Amino acid sequence: MTERVAGDEVLTAENVTKHFTASRGGRLGRRRPPVRAVEDVSLSLTAGRITAMVGESGCGKSTVARLLAQIYPPTAGRILLHGKPVGRSRDYRRQVQMVFQDPFASLNPFHKVHYHLARPLKLHGHARTAAEVDEQVAALLERVSLTPVDQFMHKLPHELSGGQRQRVAIARALAVRPVALIADEPVSMLDVSIRLGVLRLLEQLAREENLALLYITHDIASARYFADDILVMYAGQLIEQGPAGKVTDDPAHPYTRLLLSAAPDPDRVDEPADETTDHGEPPSLISPPSGCRFHPRCPVAMPTCSTTVPTRAQVADAHWTNCHLYDQAPVDA
Numbered sequence: 001m002t003e004r005v006a007g008d009e010v011l012t013a014e015n016v017t018k019h020f021t022a023s024r025g026g027r028l029g030r031r032r033p034p035v036r037a038v039e040d041v042s043l044s045l046t047a048g049r050i051t052a053m054v055g056e057s058g059c060g061k062s063t064v065a066r067l068l069a070q071i072y073p074p075t076a077g078r079i080l081l082h083g084k085p086v087g088r089s090r091d092y093r094r095q096v097q098m099v100f101q102d103p104f105a106s107l108n109p110f111h112k113v114h115y116h117l118a119r120p121l122k123l124h125g126h127a128r129t130a131a132e133v134d135e136q137v138a139a140l141l142e143r144v145s146l147t148p149v150d151q152f153m154h155k156l157p158h159e160l161s162g163g164q165r166q167r168v169a170i171a172r173a174l175a176v177r178p179v180a181l182i183a184d185e186p187v188s189m190l191d192v193s194i195r196l197g198v199l200r201l202l203e204q205l206a207r208e209e210n211l212a213l214l215y216i217t218h219d220i221a222s223a224r225y226f227a228d229d230i231l232v233m234y235a236g237q238l239i240e241q242g243p244a245g246k247v248t249d250d251p252a253h254p255y256t257r258l259l260l261s262a263a264p265d266p267d268r269v270d271e272p273a274d275e276t277t278d279h280g281e282p283p284s285l286i287s288p289p290s291g292c293r294f295h296p297r298c299p300v301a302m303p304t305c306s307t308t309v310p311t312r313a314q315v316a317d318a319h320w321t322n323c324h325l326y327d328q329a330p331v332d333a
């Protein structure tokens with residue numbers, strides 16, 4: 001088993017791009033233009049730290065998650081685990097686990113909780129005898145606070161609440177002893193009253209077990225509350241990243257400001273942010289705007305924004321943005 005040491009860089013994406021191309025389409029079988037779902041994204045996840053990725057629906061968050069989990073191969077760029085390039089091996093899939101939005105869809109309705117947790121334990125050789133399996137299933141249920149464990153292990157998915165099902169999905173991910181957990185909108189389908197409990201469980205696992213956790217959400221208010229670092233995505237690109245407090249208290253990019261203005265109460269995690277804004281809709285990823293992709297919606301756009309792609313600029317310590325407002329003034333010769 002790989003040791004998890006707090007602060008270690010666990011999972012890294014280097015300039016990762018994903019274009020989805022329909023194999024045939026249109027008249028005369030011409031190729032359709034690709035969907036540029038993710039463009040040149042670089043990030044790293046650290047043991048024991050929570051990184052949130054925020055952005056509107058369709059901006060490419062789930063695609064980044066699937067690239068990191070190696071469910072999709074990247075069109076360009078690479079994924080590194082503990083600094084080493086990785087292939088789509090079974091061992092990689094074990095080390096980087098995902099928790100999805102809909103816990104009901106991810107559990108087989110005909111199998112009891114015990115089956116869902118025993119299967120990965122047996123497949124990966126963590127438990128061999130029936131007694132070992134029972135013991136470890138019970139330990140997993142304890143870790144996700146589904147107690148009394150004897151009752152929960154014999155329940156079918158439909159006998160559980162949404163929050164309890166999500167806890168089973170989390171326990172199943174933990175069964176294979178991953179080093180990184182990617183949680184894609186893990187609470188957005190859950191009842192408002194139980195969201196906080198599931199987020200607290202994820203936080204506890206990240207802290208106490210030194211898991212590298214990527215929390216994907218469209219709700220920047222919950223990211224502010226829950227994460228150490230925030231990555232903001234817009235139309236397939238990362239446009240701001242930094243410590244959660246800095247990004248939310250002193251946002252650099254006009255899009256981050258827009259997201260925050262749609263999430264009025266900084267401390268709430270119980271309601272999703274209002275995704276509609278007065279500033280228009282996200283662009284098509286088939287033919288994204290030239291220059292900065294945000295420029296058609298940007299309240300402070302300048303002429304250069306429609307022609308030139310902004311590069312990454314440092315705003316403060318560990319805080320970066322891709323915005324022409326932060327371009328260095330040219331140095332006089």
Ligand SMILES: Nc1ncnc2c1ncn2[C@@H]1O[C@H](COP(=O)(O)OP(=O)(O)OP(=O)(O)O)[C@@H](O)[C@H]1O
Nearest residue numbers: 020035037056057058059060061062063064218285
């Ligand atoms: N398998 C696929 N084939 C073609 N296009 C895809 C595929 N998966 C995603 N896309 C497109 O890529 C873009 C990004 O989608 P993605 O699901 O990653 O966004 P998201 O930010 O996670 O949105 P949501 O929160 O709604 O899931 C969208 O335009 C989507 O239609």
